[in-house]
Amino acid sequence: MAQPVQAGRVDDLRDRVLACTACHGKEGRATPQGYFPRIAGKPAGYLYNQLLNFRDGRRSYPQMSYLLEHLTDAYLQDIAQHFASLQLAYAPPLAAQAPPQELERGRLLVRQGDAGRDIPACVDCHGASLMGAAPWLPGLLGLSRDYVGSQLGAWQTGQRHAQPPDCMAAVARKLSLQDVRAVAAWLAAQPVPAGAAPAQQLPATLPLRCGGLPGAGAVQ
Structure with missing residues (x-):
């Protein structure tokens, strides 16, 4: 599980994640018009898992792999925690693009x-x-x-x-x-209500076993 960024490193980390915000938008908030996903406010464990997946080849996107290939687990935890801590308003969705x-x-x-x-x-x-x-x-x-x-x-x-x-x-x-x-x-097409945020605990049971969710219960 991702650990909090150490005291005194927050400002330094903001500068170090500028490569992330070049694609994911200012402060990682992205927009509904773009392709790149919002990372601000996502759960830290999820962000950490995805950084590991890109670095270790389970997800394929050359730019991400190149940025992450030499970063340590601890550094990736810091990046994940940084973006998870940014609770920012969401932009309104685009009009529905389907019948x-x-x-x-x-x-x-x-x-x-x-x-x-x-x-x-x-x-x-x-x-x-x-x-x-x-x-x-x-x-x-x-x-x-x-x-x-x-x-x-x-x-x-x-x-x-x-x-x-x-x-x-x-x-x-x-x-x-x-x-x-x-x-x-x-x-x-769905709007995000003001103040909406991830739940603070996982569901008691899940319909399937998921290897990326340590300790999560699942239906047998």
């Missing part, structure tokens, strides 16, 4: 899943507010449609991995292309 029937399909998958295809609802892990849970689960709101769709596609094709068992890959591979488009469009 009503596609948005409804996305809403149902996010809120209810599809029991007939053994697809759990997104809210089962990411919370009813879809803002995630500390320390490991990310929020799904405030992200662009293109980013959400591309990440689900990366899990489907094996371009993105997590520590085994890779629960997101298992879920993503059950989704059709139409499902991915619908989920991405619906999530991107």
